[in-house]
Each structure stands twice: as structure tokens, then as C-alpha cells.
Amino acid sequence: MKLKNRSKAAIVLSILKYTVLGVGAIIMILPFFDMFIGALRTPAERLARPPIYWPKTPQWSNYQRVFTELPMLRWYLNSIVVTCAITFIQLLTSSMAGFALAKYDFKGKKLLFNSVLAAQMFPFFLFLIPLFFLMRFWPLAGGNNLFGLGGTGFLGTYTALIFPFMISWYGIFLMRQFMVSIPTELMEAARIDGASEFRIYTHIVLPLIKPALATLGIFIFIYHWNEFIWTMTITRTANDLQTLPVGIFLLRGAFQTAQTESLQQAALAVSVVPLIILFLALQRFYIRGLATSGIKG
Amino acid sequence: MTTESLQSSPSRRRRRLQQKDWAPYVFLAPMLFFLVVFFVLPIGFALYLTFTRWNPLSTPKWVGLRNYTYLLTSDPTFYLTLKNTFVFAFGTVLIGIPIALVIAFVFTLSRGKAFWRSIYWLPMVTNVVAIAFIWQIILDGTYGLLNQLLAFFGITGPQWLSDPKSAMIAVILVAIWTGLGQNMLLFSAGLEGIDESYYEAARIDGANTARIFWNITLPLLRPTLLFVSITSFIAGMGSFTLILVLTEGGPIQSTNVTALYMYQMAFQDLRMGRASAMAFILFIIIFIITLIQLRIFRRGGVEAY
Structure with a gap:
């Protein structure tokens, strides 16, 4: 049966199949490739007409200059601090709230779960303006008085970058879905042994959902490492953050000349590569998460 | 959190029962705090702002519905951005979804899935600034890779991002490139959920691959197709960061979408009232589309959504 199917048509089909996939893959990779090549050109090659694509002598020093001429390490540090803090906090709050919504019966449970679902329908652009001023007028922060006036609030601090992302509605939802399947008998047994509810959370629930935590953690990390619009709004003038x-x-004004475009591309490469490596290393967690969260809705 | 009590065993048993009753509220405390302070309060404040004129240096001045009437009756740019928003959202869905579907179809039939998947997902882990700048350089009319490639085949490419006629197309193509991996994954998950017996029956009847795709895969994939199309349409309606970095809405507003116009009005023109009103109008439009989507989903067989 199988041998018969291996007709000429099947071979043609198989070629067609891999051609489509291959062409698509080239289109996906080419822009990154262009960035790596571009980062190695000299300004003269940049300006030459007709354009020179392949650099004659690759300017590896462009990658060095990115670190010496730009506050690249500072940016890295800020990205790491903010992203790690948000990831840790969101994992904690999501698993706690998800646990309560999955494994307890209490008044208002249905209402709260529905608000978690409904909150996901509110797009982020709706919050940009009010959250900005919430950070600005937060009482007793950054020189503000009790009514939020007189100072700068949380603007200019890491808090402004982390605080509005303490909770992820999606994360709560995902955690709740994973925890529903934890057998209630396990919790009952622990209760009979005298364990507190908090101990049940830390010693039974958290170990059981480690894989789900890993998946959600990678989601959060990648999302917030790449988060742009909020951080830009808050730190446009706060260089340290x-x-x-x-x-x-914010380099674009100074760097988008033919003279410095190669440096810009080198900077882009330096910003992109660590996450690609992280993603490739942890791919299996990522795939599982996307596959389970996407359709089940 | 001192949850382990040192009381004697009978009262301890009672205490545990009580603890079980209040424990969920403790676990939910951060969420409840956030729900009030970072969700209800901001939305309420933004709604209030829509009825005021406010430049953050002064205090908000109540103007009633004037922000709404201004936007809806005397701001042609608002309507232009609204049109662009729909063009952008429709464009990414109408062109992007069929491409993702075809790629997902051949992907599920191929070997080396991890390899292909890694490649198609690269943009998903790349930040939007890098994506936009990479493409800006590629789409440059004179020095960009794309026009150099086209020139190789004897075609003179347009000035992609700096020509109002082609800018929107270029922006849509970049958005499709960015989202392809995600859509492909959702489709391939849907495809793998189709029972193998349907295919076998079709093959016994002598159907070829194209027929199988058209008459079996597509109908069975309808729920996934609807889900992905409509959610990406809604996401497209509210997205603006890619456009912000790529073109800042230019040239001559040809790529400016409502969410971006709102952002510029708030943080460049400092008209917080008018910008908030715009955010709410856009939100209401998206909300209505979402409600329509829910109805279509129910009819289209997407359960539990």
C-alpha cells in the first residue's frame, strides 16, 4: 500500500511542500541576515552607489563600539532588573490567584473569575493615559503629598516600570486552568496532617505545577523583555531607566544616517541575540504553552 | 503570614475550617488590589477625562461631550486614522491568514518540525523596535535589500515607506511577517486535531492533496480559522507600536492608525481629554466587533469561548 503511494505525484508533492516551507523560511531569516551583514559595513560602503552589499573587510569592531559608545550595559541591566522583577511577581500573583479560583469555594468566586476573563478584553492603549498619571500622582511617592501633588510620584523610578504589571489576567487564567486538575484529595490529606493553607500552596501546589510555571514564566519574560510602549512613555526623558x-x-534621530547605520544594526543584533538563544534553549516549554493556551481560550 | 497555629488539637481543627474559608481571599488579595487600583480606577479616571479639557500642567476643565463631538464632526484626521485602522486590520488578516494557513498545512506534513518552527518563530521573540528598524533598512528605496533584489530582476521597486501610496502596504507586510509564526502555530495545532480517519477515507476515494485540503481540511478547520482570524483582527485594530517605530504614522498620515493618533495626541500634543475620548471611541468599536465575534464563534462551533 505504502509503496504504491510513493508514485511520481507524491515526490512532486513532497518537493513542492519543502519549497513552500523553504521559501517562507528564507523570508523569515533574510531580515536578520541583512542586519548581521549590515552591521559589518563601513560608512563608505554604506554610501557607495551602486550600493555595496557585501562588506570588503568585515568591521567586527562595530560590535565593540556599540558597547563603548552606547550605554548598552546600562540598558541590559535595566532590562534584566525590570523583566526579572515582573516575571517573579507575576508568577507569584498569578499562581496565588489561580489557586484560589481553582481550588476553593467562596463567595464571589464566579464574579471574580468572570472579571478575570472580561479584563482580558480591555486593550492596553486604554490604560496608557490613566496609568501614566496614576504613577505621576501616586500619594506620598517621589515628593508627593497625600493628594499626589507637589512631586514626581513614581516617574523616574523602577517602580513605575514594574508596578502596573504586577498582575497578568492571562496568567491568572492560565494558572487556574492548570490547577483545576490537581486532585482535591491531596489538599484534604495535607489538611488532615495539619498543614496550613499557605503550606499547601507552597509545598503541594507549586511543585505540582512547576512545568506550567516554567511555561508562563517564559511567556512573561519574553513579553516584558520586549515591552516597549509603556517603558518608552515613562522613560523617554529618564536616561537611567x-x-x-x-x-x-531613541537612537533613531542620531543614528539613522548612512554614517552610523551599521552601528545601529550592530546594536539591534546585540539586543536581539540573547533572547533568540534563550528561546531556542527553552523552546519546548514555549511551544507547549502556546499550544495549550491558544485554542482552548 | 503566620498560618501554623500552636493551639490545642480540638480548637485547632475548628481554626483550620475557618482558615479554609478566608484563605482564598488572602491568595486573591494582590489581584483584588490590582483590580481596584490598576483597572477600575484608571478606567474611571480615563472616562472622566473624556469629558474634560486637560493639559497636564493645569487642572482638568469640564467640557461635557465636546471632545466626542469634535472628534466625530470636525476632525478629518480622526476618520482618516479610523479608515487606516480598518485597512491595517483587514489587510493583515486577509493576506496574512491564508499565508499562515498554507505554511501550517505543509508544516504539519513535513519532517524536522522543531527546525522549521524555530525559524518561523524568530520574529515572535524579537522586540518591536528591532523588527521595525531591520525592516526600515531593508525597505529603504535606494540602499535597501528589497529594492536591490528587485533591481536584480530588472524591477524598480517603490520608495516603500516614504511614499504614501506604498507605505501602508509595506507596514501591513511587516506586520504579517511578525505574526506569521504565531498564526502558523495555532493553525498547525488545529490541523493536528483533525482525525486521521477523514483523510484515509478521502484517500481511499481517490482524492488528491488539493481536494483533500479544500473539501476536508478547510471545513474541519473552520473553528480555528474563525478564532485566529477574528482575534488577529481585533489585535490589529488596537496595535500601533510597530507603526509608531516604522513610520510614526507618516508619510502624510498615510499609515496613522487611531491608537497611534491617540498616543500622539496624549503624549506629544498633551491633549489628554481629547485623546482619552478617542481611546474610548476606539475601544467601543473594538468591543462591538468582539461581541459580534462571540456570536459568530457560537454559530461557527468554537466552544467554551
Whole structure:
């Protein structure tokens, strides 16, 4: 049966199949390739007409200059601090709230779960303006008085970058879905042994959902490492707090000349590569998460 | 959190029962705090702002519905951005979804899935600034890779991003490139959920691959197709960061979408009232589309959504 199917048509089909996939893959990779090649050109090659694509002698020093001429390490540090803090906090709050919504019966449970679902329908652009001023007028922060006036609030601090992302509605939802399947008998047994509810959370529930935590953690990390619009709004003028995407974005005025475009491309490469490596290393967690969260809705 | 009590065993048993009753509220405390302070309060404040004129240096001045009437009756740019928003959202879905579907179809039939998947997902882990700048350089009319490639085949490419006629197309193509991996994954998950017996029956009847795709795969994939199309349409309606970095809405507003116009009005023109009103109008439009989507989903067989 199988041998018969291996007709000429099947071979043609197989070629067609891999051609489609291959062409698509080239289109996906080519822009990154262009960035790596571009980062190695000299300004003269940049300006030459007709354009020179392949650099004659690759300017590896462009990658060095990115670190010496730009506050690249500062951006990295800010990105790491903010992203790690948000990831840790969101994992904690999501698993706690998800646990309560999955494994307890209490008044208002249905209402709260529905608000978690409904909150996901509110797009982020709706919150940009009010959250900005919430950070600005937060009482008793950054020189503000009790009514939020007189100072700068949380603007210019890491808090402004982390605080509005303490909770992820999606994360709560995902955690709740994973925890529903934890057998209630396990919790009952622990209760009979005298364990407190908090101990049940830390010693039974958290170990059981480690894989789900890993998946959600990678989601959060990648999303917030790449988060741009909020951080830009808050740190446009606070140089010390800029993260990688924001720092590189604000280079555009000074760097988008043919003279410095190669440096810009080198900076982009330096900002992109660590996450690609992380993603490739942890791919299996990422795939599982996307596959389970996407359709089940 | 001192949850382990040192009381004697009978009262301890009672205490545990009580603890079980209040424990969920403790676990939910951060969420409840956030729900009030970072969700209800901001939305309420933004709604209030829509009825005021406010430049953050002064205090908000109540103007009633004037922000709404201004936007809806005397701001042609608002309507232009609204049109662009729909063009952008429709464009990414109408062109992007069929491409993702075809790629997902051949992907599920191929070997080396991890390899292909890694490649198609690269943009998903790349930050939007890098994506936009990479493409800006590629789409440059004179020095960009794309026009150099086209020139190789004897075609003179347009000035992609700096020509109002082609800018929107270029922006849509970049958005499709960015989202392809995600859509492909959702489709391939849907495709793998189709029972093998349907295919076998079709093959026994002598159907070829194209027929199988058209008459079996597509109908069975309808729920996934609807889900992905409509959610990406809604996401497209509210997205603006890619456009912000790529073109800042230019040239001559040809790529400016409502969410970006709102952002510029708030943080460049400092008209917080008018910008908030715009955010709410856009939100209401998206909300209505979402409600329509829910109805279509129910009819289209997407359960539990």
C-alpha cells in the first residue's frame, strides 16, 4: 500500500511542500541576515552607489563600539532588573490567584473569575493615559503629598516600570486552568496532617505545577523583555531607566544616517541575540504553552 | 503570614475550617488590589477625562461631550486614522491568514518540525523596535535589500515607506511577517486535531492533496480559522507600536492608525481629554466587533469561548 503511494505525484508533492516551507523560511531569516551583514559595513560602503552589499573587510569592531559608545550595559541591566522583577511577581500573583479560583469555594468566586476573563478584553492603549498619571500622582511617592501633588510620584523610578504589571489576567487564567486538575484529595490529606493553607500552596501546589510555571514564566519574560510602549512613555526623558528596546529606539534621530547605520544594526543584533538563544534553549516549554493556551481560550 | 497555629488539637481543627474559608481571599488579595487600583480606577479616571479639557500642567476643565463631538464632526484626521485602522486590520488578516494557513498545512506534513518552527518563530521573540528598524533598512528605496533584489530582476521597486501610496502596504507586510509564526502555530495545532480517519477515507476515494485540503481540511478547520482570524483582527485594530517605530504614522498620515493618533495626541500634543475620548471611541468599536465575534464563534462551533 505504502509503496504504491510513493508514485511520481507524491515526490512532486513532497518537493513542492519543502519549497513552500523553504521559501517562507528564507523570508523569515533574510531580515536578520541583512542586519548581521549590515552591521559589518563601513560608512563608505554604506554610501557607495551602486550600493555595496557585501562588506570588503568585515568591521567586527562595530560590535565593540556599540558597547563603548552606547550605554548598552546600562540598558541590559535595566532590562534584566525590570523583566526579572515582573516575571517573579507575576508568577507569584498569578499562581496565588489561580489557586484560589481553582481550588476553593467562596463567595464571589464566579464574579471574580468572570472579571478575570472580561479584563482580558480591555486593550492596553486604554490604560496608557490613566496609568501614566496614576504613577505621576501616586500619594506620598517621589515628593508627593497625600493628594499626589507637589512631586514626581513614581516617574523616574523602577517602580513605575514594574508596578502596573504586577498582575497578568492571562496568567491568572492560565494558572487556574492548570490547577483545576490537581486532585482535591491531596489538599484534604495535607489538611488532615495539619498543614496550613499557605503550606499547601507552597509545598503541594507549586511543585505540582512547576512545568506550567516554567511555561508562563517564559511567556512573561519574553513579553516584558520586549515591552516597549509603556517603558518608552515613562522613560523617554529618564536616561537611567531605559531598557534595551527604548534605548535603541531613541537612537533613531542620531543614528539613522548612512554614517552610523551599521552601528545601529550592530546594536539591534546585540539586543536581539540573547533572547533568540534563550528561546531556542527553552523552546519546548514555549511551544507547549502556546499550544495549550491558544485554542482552548 | 503566620498560618501554623500552636493551639490545642480540638480548637485547632475548628481554626483550620475557618482558615479554609478566608484563605482564598488572602491568595486573591494582590489581584483584588490590582483590580481596584490598576483597572477600575484608571478606567474611571480615563472616562472622566473624556469629558474634560486637560493639559497636564493645569487642572482638568469640564467640557461635557465636546471632545466626542469634535472628534466625530470636525476632525478629518480622526476618520482618516479610523479608515487606516480598518485597512491595517483587514489587510493583515486577509493576506496574512491564508499565508499562515498554507505554511501550517505543509508544516504539519513535513519532517524536522522543531527546525522549521524555530525559524518561523524568530520574529515572535524579537522586540518591536528591532523588527521595525531591520525592516526600515531593508525597505529603504535606494540602499535597501528589497529594492536591490528587485533591481536584480530588472524591477524598480517603490520608495516603500516614504511614499504614501506604498507605505501602508509595506507596514501591513511587516506586520504579517511578525505574526506569521504565531498564526502558523495555532493553525498547525488545529490541523493536528483533525482525525486521521477523514483523510484515509478521502484517500481511499481517490482524492488528491488539493481536494483533500479544500473539501476536508478547510471545513474541519473552520473553528480555528474563525478564532485566529477574528482575534488577529481585533489585535490589529488596537496595535500601533510597530507603526509608531516604522513610520510614526507618516508619510502624510498615510499609515496613522487611531491608537497611534491617540498616543500622539496624549503624549506629544498633551491633549489628554481629547485623546482619552478617542481611546474610548476606539475601544467601543473594538468591543462591538468582539461581541459580534462571540456570536459568530457560537454559530461557527468554537466552544467554551
